[in-house]
Amino acid sequence: MSMIRSLVFLMCGTVFGAGLALSRMTSPAKVIGFLDFGGTWDPSLAATMAGAVILAALGHWLVRRRGAALLVAEMPSPPPSRIDGRLLGGAVIFGAGWGLAGMCPAPAMAVALLHPASLWFVGGFMLGAKALTVLDRPKTSAGGECRPSCGCSGR
Amino acid sequence: MNIVALSPADWALALAGGMLIGLAASGLMVALGQVAGISGLVTKAMAGRWEAVLFLLGLPLGALIVNALVSLPPEQAFASPGRLVAAGLLTGIGARLANGCTSGHSVCGIARLSPRSVVATLLFIGIGAVMVALVGVPAP
Numbered sequence: 156m157s158m159i160r161s162l163v164f165l166m167c168g169t170v171f172g173a174g175l176a177l178s179r180m181t182s183p184a185k186v187i188g189f190l191d192f193g194g195t196w197d198p199s200l201a202a203t204m205a206g207a208v209i210l211a212a213l214g215h216w217l218v219r220r221r222g223a224a225l226l227v228a229e230m231p232s233p234p235p236s237r238i239d240g241r242l243l244g245g246a247v248i249f250g251a252g253w254g255l256a257g258m259c260p261a262p263a264m265a266v267a268l269l270h271p272a273s274l275w276f277v278g279g280f281m282l283g284a285k286a287l288t289v290l291d292r293p294k295t296s297a298g299g300e301c302r303p304s305c306g307c308s309g310r
Numbered sequence: 311m312n313i314v315a316l317s318p319a320d321w322a323l324a325l326a327g328g329m330l331i332g333l334a335a336s337g338l339m340v341a342l343g344q345v346a347g348i349s350g351l352v353t354k355a356m357a358g359r360w361e362a363v364l365f366l367l368g369l370p371l372g373a374l375i376v377n378a379l380v381s382l383p384p385e386q387a388f389a390s391p392g393r394l395v396a397a398g399l400l401t402g403i404g405a406r407l408a409n410g411c412t413s414g415h416s417v418c419g420i421a422r423l424s425p426r427s428v429v430a431t432l433l434f435i436g437i438g439a440v441m442v443a444l445v446g447v448p449a450p
Binding site: 208241 | 438
């Protein structure tokens with residue numbers, strides 16, 4: 156089981172990376188072109204997003220209909236649904252980084268063997284994510300609320 | 311606004327690539343009930359979760375396979391090391407705060423029609439566009 160589980164992760168990562176390379180999201184020029192509304196806009200990444208969303212929705216629908224995934228009995232708890240300052244601030248900061256270099260984390264890792272310069276980005280990303288994870292960790296906040304995604308035990 | 315000239319092949323590559331990304335996200339969801347959010351997987355990998363490491367190692371592997379099979383235009387416009395580190399820091403902090411990045415929100419989140427993810431994606435693109443307008447394309 157654990158072997159199959161590991162294989163699923165590796166295979167899905169490989170297909171994901173193939174999709175990133177095929178769609179050219181691995182090229183900062185392509186991403187910047189998509190974000191360059193004031194200059195010469197390249198709308199093709201909208202097709203990439205549409206294709207990805209439609210197939211991902213199919214998988215989501217299948218699991219919902221079946222009530223469970225194929226290989227595990229219990230489903231992970233659904234992600235948070237609240238739109239709060241943390242989400243908005245985080246999205247603004249992420250967007251700024253995305254536009255600054257035309258890279259987001261998955262393409263940066265996918266292209267690392269072909270263009271090792273992207274490892275500068277990956278290193279920065281890991282450092283930033285780690286800093287936030289460390290800052291979040293001891294938070295047994297006043298309301299007793301905790302965020303399962305940030306490494307606390309979920310109660 | 312000018313729109314760049316795109317051939318049918320450009321559109322086909324963009325769509326096919328997106329479908330592979332969605333297929334991978336579906337695979338992880340259908341088999342294991344897991345969301346293919348890359349920033350979450352990076353955090354798990356740094357916490358020593360091997361399955362997350364395997365997924366992330368698959369990314370460059372998949373890109374290599376595609377480049378061996380298909381003749382594609384080269385990747386262009388990588389920024390200077392300093393700018394790349396700064397962009398990485400911002401996306402790392404932002405993705406942890408927003409609890410997701412372009413994969414978790416813009417693919418998986420929108421796929422399940424999460425209003426939270428729609429808002430995050432609109433901000434990613436909106437602020438990304440502002441940034442591109444401000445700083446321009448990195449010099450090669």
